[in-house]
Amino acid sequence: MADSNFIDYVKFCSRSGAGGAGSVHFRREKHVPKGGPDGGDGGRGGHIILRGNAQHWTLLHLKYKKHVIAEEGKNGEGGRRKGRDGKDIILDVPLGTVAKDAETMEVLFEITEDGQEVILTPGGRGGLGNDHFKTATNQAPHYAQPGEPGIEEWIVLELKLLADVGLVGFPNAGKSTLLASISAAKPEIGDYPFTTLVPNLGVISYRDDKSFVMADIPGIIEGAAEGRGLGLRFLRHIERNSILLFMIPADADNIQQQYEILLSELEQYNPELLDKKRILAITKADMLDEELINEMKKDVPKDIPSIFISSVSQYNLDKLKDLLWQAITND
Template sequence: MADSNFIDYVKFCSRSGAGGAGSVHFRREKHVPKGGPDGGDGGRGGHIILRGSSQLWTLLHLKYKKHVIAESGKGGEGGRRTGADGKDVILEVPLGTVAKDAETGEKRFEITEDGQEVILTSGGRGGLGNDHFKTATNQAPHFAQPGEPGIEEWIILELKLLADVGLVGFPNAGKSTLLSSISAARPEIGDYPFTTLVPNLGVVGYRDDKSFVMADIPGIIEGAAEGKGLGIRFLRHIERNSILLFMIPADATSVQEQYRILLGELEKYNPELLDKKRILAISKADMLDEQLMKEMELEIPKDIPHVFISSVSQYNLDKLKDLIWQAIHAE
């Protein structure tokens, strides 16, 4: 995913079609000079619909759509003919897209399956023709129902990446290097903060042709939940991951302190994130000897499985994949 092509937030005006008006019409045929009412109903206004697509990874195609407008329904006609429905507008979105009301911030729904369709903004109902209003005392009603107006509202779409494993760590923890080492993904890698400016997905091959999906999330810094650094823009991508892989480099001043800060930022953003399974990887372990590893293990939190790894030398990467696979499939 190139930086310019990854869009995970769009806001637009969604306007559904108005319903068509019911018809005021009377049957007029040869030898039937006073036929009864036969006005047809108006057609339904077009809906705005979201459809999930597993072929999409970004909301880029919707970035410049500021107004999405559906057709209005056509009016009814004589002979009890119903007007044509307005054409629906179908917007394809990646799996993991959340629709929200832009004014209230209220979540409407989430698209999680390929082909799943949900009406975002409903079209107005068509009005009833005068045929519906005849009674014993009024056998020639000269009125019909107007169609319902369409709905105009501002909508926000947010994308949360769907991945089995989300990488969590400070900038320069080695997340991008790990992803490029164990998958075909090729994220930008550098020795300066925030090299990763967009999330990257990689499919990691495992034994017997099995695989799982890993997401490299841009680095978290202390205060990210309050908007510092890259802020909370990318924290939402972690919400969809079933496992969180914490990465702390071997040259960190304190593994325990970094882990505490990372947990704190996740908790401030969304306390439910702490219920997810966690694994701790101490990266850049090629600079450690066995004695240093034993000393570092004394300060590693006891409530989390851990492994020392080196993406450069491939040290313990198979062991890490084993831990991840077991965590994904544990009951």
């Protein structure tokens, strides 16, 4: 997934179609000079619909759609002929897409399943023809309903990645290196802040043809919950992950302190994130010998399962996958 092609936020004007007007018409035939009303109903205006598509991973295809306009319904006709409904517009979106009202930022709904369809902006109803308004005292009504107008609204779509495991850590904690080591994903790797500018997904193969999905999310910096760095833009991708794998390098000044800062940033952004299962990986352990690892274990947080790993030397990566699989499968 190329960096420039990962789009997780779009805003556009969504306008549904107006309903067609009902018809005012009376039956007129050679031997029926004064037939009753037979005006048909107007057609419904077209809906704007979002549909989940598991083949999409980004909102890139919607980036340049600033206006999405559905077709209007056709007017009714005589002979009780109903007007044609306006054609719906269906927008395919990746799983994990959240639709919001652009003015209030209220969440309207979420798309989480392949093939799931939800009406984003409903079309106007068609008006009833005069055939519906005939009564005992009014045998020849000369009126029908107009169609309902369509709705015009500004919509925001946000993508929150759906993954089993989300990697949480400061820049250069080794998240991209781990993902590249245990999956077929090829994230950019480098020794400078914010190497990862977009989330990367990787499928991790496990025993007996099992697998799970891991998301490498751009590094958090202190103050991310207030919008510093790239924080706010990417913290939302952590919301959908089942397991949070915290990653802190072995050469960190204070492992406990870094862990608490990461927890604090998540809590400020969304306290519910702290309810997710957590595992701590101390990365770059190839720099350590067994004696030093045992000594460092005294400073590792005690309220979270932890493991020392090295993506470069593959040290303990199989054990890490075991830990993750147990956490994913044990509710």
